Amino acid sequence: MKMLCVCGLGQGTSLILRMNVEQACKELGISAEVDHTDVSSASGTPADYILTGNELAQSLQGHPAKMIIIDNYFDMGEIKAKLKQYFS
C-alpha cells in the first residue's frame, strides 16, 4: 500500500508530514510505504492514499487515490485519528 504526502513545493512541509505519518502508521500497526512530493508530480504518481491539506486536495480532484485531508501536519493526534477512520 502506498501513501503520498503532498505539499505545494514537495520539499519541507510534505516531508515533515511524511515523517509524522510514518510514525503514526508504526504506532497503529499499519504497514505502508510513505512518500512525499509536490502537487504537480502527485497528480501523475500512482498511490492508494493521498494525505494533504484542503486547498491542494482540490487541485488533485480526479486522482484515483483516496484523499485524506490533514488540517494540521504537525498534530499527531489528528493524523492518527484520520488514519484510524480508514484502517480500523
Added chain:
Amino acid sequence: MDVIFWIATNVFGTPAILLGAIVLLGLILQKKTVSQIVSGTAKAVIGFLIIGAGAGVIVNALNVFEPMWKEVFGLEAESLGQFIGQESFNAKYGSAVTLAMLIGFLINVLLARLTKFKYIYLTGHMMFWTSTVFAGVVIHVAGDVSFWKLVLFLSIVLGLYWTFQPALTQPIMRRVTGNDHIALGHTSASVALIGGLLGKVLGNRENDSEKLRVPKGFEFLRDSNVVTAISMGVLFLVGAIVVSLKGTPGAQQLIEKAGSQNFIIYSIVQSLTFAGGIAVVLMGVRMFIGELVPAFNGIATKIVPGARPALDCPVTYPFAPNAVILGFIGAFVGALIWLVVLGNTVAYIFVPTMIVLFFHGATAGVFGNATGGTRGALLGGFATSTVVAWGQFVMVKFLITSTIPDTAMWAADSDMFILGPVIALLAKILF
C-alpha cells in the same frame, strides 16, 4: 597511508559517494529494513546527481533571459561572465557542503542540548541551499580554501544560524500559532521579522486580514511549478515582444538565436524550460533530503528530547491564509517595481524568482498580519521583494560572482542575502 589517501579522494572527494555513505549510516542507525536501506541510499545519491543536471538547464534559460531584458532596458549586452556554475561547483565543493551540513546540524543539536535555545532545525532543503550559497560566497571571496578549513568555518556559522534563527522568530511565531510547540526554521526569518516590525510600527492589528473575504480560485498559487511557469512565461513574453519591435542590432542578434522558429514562441519555450529546470533540481533535492532529514530527526530526538522542531515556512500558512495571499501580492508587485528600478539604475537584470517571492512574501505576510493586520501583511510582502531584489543584485554582482551566481539568481533568498556580506567579511578576515 594509501588507504587513507584512497578514502580521501574517492569518498570525501566524491560528493555523491560521501552523501551515500552518510545516508547509508543514517538508515542503518534507524534500524531500517535491508530494502529500505538499499532504496534510500540509491535515491539519495541519484537525487544529488540530478541537481547538477537541472542546474545546467536553468543556466541555458537564464542565458536567454538576461540578454533579452538587457536589450529591453537598452543596456550593454554582456554574458553572465566566467563562473564555476552549480554543476561543477557541486563536483568540486559538494563534499565540503555535505559535511558542513552534517556537522553544522550536530552543532545545532549540541547547542540545543547545552543552552536554553532548544530548537532543532529540520528544514533540510534550506539547509542544503544555505550551505551551498555560503560556500559559494567563501570561495568567491577567499579563493580555493582548504577542504577542512571550509568545512569547519561553514559548520560553525551554520550551526549558530540554525540554532538562533528559530529563537529570534519565536516571539512572533508564538503569536501566529497560539502555542509554543513548533518554531520557524526557514531562510525567510529576516523578512518575517521585518514584516512583523513594519506591521507593529505602521499597521493596525485590529484590522486582521482574516476578516477580509479573499475570492476563491487562488489554489493554483500553491503549485510552485505553475506559478514559476506563468510568471516567467509572462516576463519572457513581454521581453520577446519588446525585443521583436526594436530594430537594433542587439535585438537582431537575439532573434537570430531562435533560428527558423518564431522568436516569441522560442522565448515562451525558454521560460517553460526554466520552470522545468527548477522542477528537476527540486526533485533531486527532494530525493536526497527525504533520506537525510528523518535520520537527523532521529539523532535530535535521542539527544535533545522535547526540543522544538524548527520547520519549513508553510507551517505558518494555515494560521492566516489571507495574509499568505496578501504577502505574495505585496512581494509580486514589489518585484515588478524593483525589476524596472534595478534595470534602470544599476543595470542589473533582476530574476524575480517566484518560489522565493511566494514562500518568503507569504511568511512575511503572516508575520506582518500578526502585528499589523492587513496593512502589515502587504508591507511584509513588499519588504520581502525589496530584500530579495537588492540582495540578489549585491550577491550576484559582488559576493558570489565567480562561483555560483546561476544558483544565487533563483535559489538564494532573504537570510542568505542579509548574512551574505557578513560571511564575506568573515571569510576575508579568517582566510
